[in-house]
Amino acid sequence: MTYLLEALATLSANRLRTALSLAGLVVGVGAVIAIQILGHAMTGATTGIFQGFSNYTFLVYPNNQNGFSEAQAVSFAEVDQLQSIPNVRLAIPYWQLTLLSRVGHNTAQLVVGPTGAQPEFFSQPIAQGRLIAQAEVDDAARVCILSANAAQQLAPGGGSLVGTTVRAGSVECQVVGVLAKPPSGAQNYNFGSDIYLPYTTFERHFLPERNSYEVLVLIADIGQIAATEDAVKSALRQLKNGKFSYQTFDNFFLAKLAARVFDALTLIVGVIAAISLVVSGIGIMNILLVSVTERTREIGIRKAIGARRAQVMAQFFFEAAILTFTGCALGTLAGIAIGWWINTQYIVKISGVIVPVPWLSSVLLASLFAAAITLAFGTYPAYRAAGLDPIEALRYE
Amino acid sequence: MSERAIELREITKTYVNGPLRVPALHGISFVIERGEYVAIMGPSGSGKSTLMNLIGCLDSPTSGTYVLDGVEVSKLDDNALAEVRLRRMGFVFQGFNLLARTDALRNVALPLFYAGVPAKQRQALAQRALEQVGLGERGRHQPSQLSGGEQQRVAIARALINDPAVLLADEPTGNLDSKTGEEIMGLFSKLHESGRTIIVVTHDEQIARKARRVIRLRDGLVVSDTICDFFALPG
Numbered sequence: 001m002t003y004l005l006e007a008l009a010t011l012s013a014n015r016l017r018t019a020l021s022l023a024g025l026v027v028g029v030g031a032v033i034a035i036q037i038l039g040h041a042m043t044g045a046t047t048g049i050f051q052g053f054s055n056y057t058f059l060v061y062p063n064n065q066n067g068f069s070e071a072q073a074v075s076f077a078e079v080d081q082l083q084s085i086p087n088v089r090l091a092i093p094y095w096q097l098t099l100l101s102r103v104g105h106n107t108a109q110l111v112v113g114p115t116g117a118q119p120e121f122f123s124q125p126i127a128q129g130r131l132i133a134q135a136e137v138d139d140a141a142r143v144c145i146l147s148a149n150a151a152q153q154l155a156p157g158g159g160s161l162v163g164t165t166v167r168a169g170s171v172e173c174q175v176v177g178v179l180a181k182p183p184s185g186a187q188n189y190n191f192g193s194d195i196y197l198p199y200t201t202f203e204r205h206f207l208p209e210r211n212s213y214e215v216l217v218l219i220a221d222i223g224q225i226a227a228t229e230d231a232v233k234s235a236l237r238q239l240k241n242g243k244f245s246y247q248t249f250d251n252f253f254l255a256k257l258a259a260r261v262f263d264a265l266t267l268i269v270g271v272i273a274a275i276s277l278v279v280s281g282i283g284i285m286n287i288l289l290v291s292v293t294e295r296t297r298e299i300g301i302r303k304a305i306g307a308r309r310a311q312v313m314a315q316f317f318f319e320a321a322i323l324t325f326t327g328c329a330l331g332t333l334a335g336i337a338i339g340w341w342i343n344t345q346y347i348v349k350i351s352g353v354i355v356p357v358p359w360l361s362s363v364l365l366a367s368l369f370a371a372a373i374t375l376a377f378g379t380y381p382a383y384r385a386a387g388l389d390p391i392e393a394l395r396y397e
Numbered sequence: 398m399s400e401r402a403i404e405l406r407e408i409t410k411t412y413v414n415g416p417l418r419v420p421a422l423h424g425i426s427f428v429i430e431r432g433e434y435v436a437i438m439g440p441s442g443s444g445k446s447t448l449m450n451l452i453g454c455l456d457s458p459t460s461g462t463y464v465l466d467g468v469e470v471s472k473l474d475d476n477a478l479a480e481v482r483l484r485r486m487g488f489v490f491q492g493f494n495l496l497a498r499t500d501a502l503r504n505v506a507l508p509l510f511y512a513g514v515p516a517k518q519r520q521a522l523a524q525r526a527l528e529q530v531g532l533g534e535r536g537r538h539q540p541s542q543l544s545g546g547e548q549q550r551v552a553i554a555r556a557l558i559n560d561p562a563v564l565l566a567d568e569p570t571g572n573l574d575s576k577t578g579e580e581i582m583g584l585f586s587k588l589h590e591s592g593r594t595i596i597v598v599t600h601d602e603q604i605a606r607k608a609r610r611v612i613r614l615r616d617g618l619v620v621s622d623t624i625c626d627f628f629a630l631p632g
Contacts, residue, residue: 307511311511
């Protein structure tokens with residue numbers, strides 16, 4: 001304790017020296033912490049970026065790498081055979097068309113696609129009205145659900161569209177529900193449709209060939225999605241006698257890809273920041289070593305009046321410890337502040353998701369760095385100081 | 398406890414520098430009683446500094462015995478020597494050697510810090526020591542704010558704070574003008590009168606004349622050892 005106070009007194013008596021050695025460490029630790037928080041935020045935010053596609057669905061489509069063939073299209077009968085695969089709740093022929101759509105005098109080019117009665121087909125909840133009823137699916141009723149985007153374009157003045165009639169191409173259908181708006185920022189990555197028709201209705205009007213190049217599969221257990229995708233792919237391949245192969249797309253695919261990219265980026269930038277920390281550690285050692293030389297006379301005086309080797313060493317060691325822990329504390333605060341600010345100001349605009357700041361790991365990381373730097377870069381100068389010969393040190397000018 | 402403050406028997410010191418052996422002291426023996434005021438004199442190269450370092454326990458002799466305040470110190474290791482310097486030896490240097498940017502009070506209290514005295518007590522003891530050298534009001538001044546004579550008095554207060562057996566001064570007036578030098582020597586005389594054992598290492602006859610006994614060195618040997626009370630003329 002007394003050593004701590006003594007070291008504090010020495011450090012505060014030499015403010016410029018102290019401030020200079022702190023600066024490097026504050027910047028280094030601040031950068032590491034900020035990068036760690038930003039990486040965390042970006043990785044977490046990817047779950048929010050791809051909100052247009054339900055987590056409970058995946059899309060199957062032909063692998064066209066070896067050329068395109070009409071035989072790759074999946075017939076309705078073949079789609080029905082997929083229903084028996086475990087974890088598959090419903091498989092429907094899938095296609096999206098962009099059609100001129102109209103309500104009254106308002107028109108817009110909108111994406112029209114099929115859906116089922118299950119709420120899990122949608123990534124957003126219903127904001128107005130209701131979902132499509134199973135009976136309406138069974139009867140191929142001319143009803144539809146609009147996305148928030150469609151509702152906004154078809155009724156720019158606001159006002160509910162539930163109950164009105166929408167004309168999508170040549171098909172007229174009644175609006176039964178409107179989906180909620182996805183979190184801001186997610187629009188750019190919307191894989192969903194604007195006008196959802198019951199798949200039976202969609203088939204009747206838009207898939208007269210009774211086949212489709214894509215299949216949308218609704219599953220029960222998200223945890224089994226990869227296995228289910230594999231099962232569906234191999235089932236289709238079998239149905240096509242092994243002539244064609246199929247691939248799948250789901251929300252996790254993109255999120256995982258993006259998360260992996262951000263993880264890699266975080267790692268690389270983190271390594272660069274860690275190198276800057278080592279540099280600032282060496283800076284601290286340099287300043288401590290210079291101060292051993294600069295303070296040779298002081299050390300000589302201290303030893304002449306009876307300071308033991310361990311006492312001189314302790315003094316320098318405590319000075320290093322105070323420097324590094326103060327630097328790391330300030331750096332942590334700065335890093336958290338910067339990370340939090342960029343997170344709430346910018347990342348949220350991309351993802352619509354605010355990821356909480358990882359306080360604990362930030363503080364742990366910084367303390368760990370502080371301890372390591374003290375040990376690695378404070379010990380040698382302290383050892384050098386303690387080993388000085390008092391006679392030589394007193395003669396030093 | 399012995400009445401002898403210092404006892405040197407056949408002390409030799411040879412510096413070894415690679416294959417080179419440089420003898421500095423050839424066998425020094427003398428005794429300094431408690432309360433004595435001794436000047437050690439000699440031209441440069443006489444072994445004066447080497448002897449001072451040995452007496453001050455900053456260095457160990459190559460051979461011979463050194464008993465300080467009843468403790469045989471010639472065979473002690475680094476840490477034990479530090480302990481002896483802390484408890485039994487007070488240093489006063491030519492260049493004052495105060496810690497820069499550290500006020501007088503903290504400078505004086507420094508040996509107490511190493512002796513493990515609690516902070517509050519350090520403060521009080523240091524204040525009293527400063528008062529004894531006439532600087533009771535200047536405890537919060539830094540060395541750069543003090544005159545040379547004041548700095549030397551702070552150094553003397555620091556040397557005395559652990560109540561050492563011997564006060565060892567190396568050219569204590571070398572960096573001072575003659576008037577301030579007189580004041581410092583006056584302070585030494587007062588300390589001597591109050592019973593302190595004082596050793597002054599100097600090449601200045603005027604300074605040596607203040608002492609009651611002068612030991613002269615030449616080429617690493619004692620060439621004269623005189624009680625010169627008789628010659629202690631003013632000026």
